[in-house]
Amino acid sequence: MTHFGIICPPVTGHLNPMTTLGYELQRRGHKVTSVSAALMINEDISVPPFNTAWKCDRTWRGKLRNRIGYRLLRQLRQPIRKTIAQYRREWNLSSHYSQNDAYSKLAQLCQQPAEFEFPRENLPSCFHSTGAYHNLMSRAKVDFPFEKLTGQPLIYASMGTLQNRLIGIFKTIAEACAGLNTALESIIHGVPMVAIPITNDQPGVAARIVWTGCGEMIKLSKLNVPQRQTAIERVFTQASYRDNAIRLQTANQQAGE
Structure with missing residues (x-):
């Protein structure tokens, strides 16, 4: 048995899929104490940043556009990155040099089917597309x-x-x-x-x-x-x-x- 901790914002759109994941882990005999439910956000210059409506463009122009987009996104995240870096230094943890360094090296789970994603070139071997985390057990009944x-x-x-x-x-x-x-x-x-x-x-x-x-x-x-x-x-x-x-x-x- 493994003890899993599930962390997500306390709002319905995140709680529903994460609660479903928790039910499934419990069904398999694990302990769950409460991971985020969002679009795949791993940086990869072969695909546009997750917060853009840009088309998938595999040419050098498209990759250059994506690279610039990720750079702008990193600038927006800079205050958060500085705070994380400060705590990592205090706790004698290694530095993060890219956004992808912050993700788990053991397992990364994504509820997107792989077919609902642009073709990627640099996903880690520990990345798994599991399919949607939806289960009626995790939802309150609503009259309709x-x-x-x-x-x-x-x-x-x-x-x-x-x-x-x-x-x-x-x-x-x-x-x-x-x-x-x-x-x-x-x-x-x-x-x-x-x-x-x-x-x-x-x-x-x-x-x-x-x-x-x-x-x-x-x-x-x-x-x-x-x-x-x-x-x-x-x-x-x-x-x-x-x-x-x-x-x-x-x-x-x-x-x-």
Whole structure:
């Protein structure tokens, strides 16, 4: 038996998948005391930074663009990196020279299926794509008027862990913000998506939705009613989107085997 500690922000979008992981570890006979649930963030110049909606570009121009993007991201993280470096010196720990040095050398677990990620060149051997951490056991039951369903297509609206708390947003939106959990739950059910990324890792998730062909992305700055209607109609009527969503559904089911 191993004793695992699970650390994540105390918000629903992180707690739900991490609680599912905890249940599975307990089922296998381990002890769990409470790891983060987010898009793959390992730095790799062959793929864009996780917080951008940039397309995957394998040319030297694309890698140069990515390198510059990671440099800017490191500058934003500089205050945190300085604090971590100070504590590591005080505790006589080796220095970190890159962001990837901060990640475990024993095991790195990611709930993204490998097929829902750009092709990478430099993932460590201890990195494992396990598939989505979703389990109904880890969620409170919610009443839903299933009797009102008519069999017509549905549009599921989700604004992510933080934006979901802003009730006024739901007066104007009709699609998903491209949070990773929403995207993975859509993949679990083989459902195509229309993504409108807003912040954090949502642009990166949306870029992967487009790259894998399981949905469309509309940038927030270009959002209007005609574009939204066109994207929804395209995703509902063109079979390739659902076919790719089902392909990813199968990949997610087989991940971690």
